[in-house]
Amino acid sequence: MTSPVQTVFLVDDDASVRRGLTRLIKSAGLTVQAYASARDFLDYWHVNNQGPACLVLDVRMPGLSGLELQHELQAANALLPIIFITGHGDIPMSVKAMKDGAVDFLPKPVKDKVLLEAIERALARADHERVQRAELEDIQRRVESLTSREREVMDLVVRGLLNKQVAFELGTVEKTVKVHRARVMEKMEVRSLAELVRIAERVGIPQGKAQ
């Protein structure tokens, strides 16, 4: 599950902090890429957001601040767990960051052990969410391969309707539903209704009570 190289991105405008933390993180056997500004980081990130990674981010920086970068990444649906570090933070700032999904928010100076443990948690989260997302996208891909009619049939089937009921809802006959249904099972790559219901649930296909 953790096969690709895990990268720690480090963004801090203070060169000495970058040097120190880079050395620390590398000493833990991790790959580091350091940037002096959020913009520099984003320029790289936009062309290369592959692989599991996390971000160690200074809150206060010239240009785009850490919290602003956090929002940029959220808007971009980025899947990059963030650990904030700061020399001059306050409580509202830390609370905001945590509410917005930060893994941790650490005042400088940060103890080596504390930071490395936070990075470990962040990378674990990145891994986990990456797996989740990959599975979801895989299911989504299959759903999109359905024709609109097949999709209608699936929606009704996973709500527990019988073929004849589905046929009535769609203004057609049971025979036709069977054909669509078989194609749904094939395209969704499942071999049982139970599986179909479960993956439909995962991508949030509306599922009311039967009837």
Next chain:
Amino acid sequence: MTSPVQTVFLVDDDASVRRGLTRLIKSAGLTVQAYASARDFLDYWHVNNQGPACLVLDVRMPGLSGLELQHELQAANALLPIIFITGHGDIPMSVKAMKDGAVDFLPKPVKDKVLLEAIERALARADHERVQRAELEDIQRRVESLTSREREVMDLVVRGLLNKQVAFELGTVEKTVKVHRARVMEKMEVRSLAELVRIAERVGIPQGKAQ
């Protein structure tokens, strides 16, 4: 959904704070119960934890601290969203509280509007989680009404196995499985396999791929 009375519990060792915040919260049309210590609150709570509610909690208090109370409540599986208020908090404290599920963490003095909005969010969360929990307990109740054999049959059925496969797994015959299966549907109060799969999923009944 918000039919029962919503209560705001307020725990702060400072009497003047209790007076002020009680007045504020009441002015917003909410019911308040104020306590001078975590212990006093818990004594009441243990005998009466009904109804949707949230907790406005001072972090630093004699006796049990706010963060300790938070853990007590978590250990008790309490379902009581917490808003921390504090006069002398620091960042690690706020981060810890947020990680442990606090709705908000507000330094004193707290602006009226900010606190009331936080309370609104907390009560909304309480409502939502209450509904979720009630639904889960309802399903759990039904699952527990199954005999062990029925439970075995259900587990295999929601994994997508055919009746004959279930029979083989359990070392019996298809006919018997049908009987158990029918009783499962009845006791679980569902009318379709789709529904059964969905509620089984919600209570975390192991569901591997078929075969």
Next chain:
DNA sequence: CCTCCTATTGGACCAAAGTCCAATATACAC
């Protein structure tokens, strides 16, 4: 000992679902 609950099985039968093969109609793309 008797009774209720649980588990089990049988037979008969109907309903629903799945699977072949085949065919028609429409729409959009090239």
Next chain:
DNA sequence: GTGTATATTGGACTTTGGTCCAATAGGAGG
């Protein structure tokens, strides 16, 4: 206009699932 994709339906058949009635058997509890 030719062709591919989609939607549709039919027939015939098998498999699976669901239901009714009925019966046996072991164990727990009164």
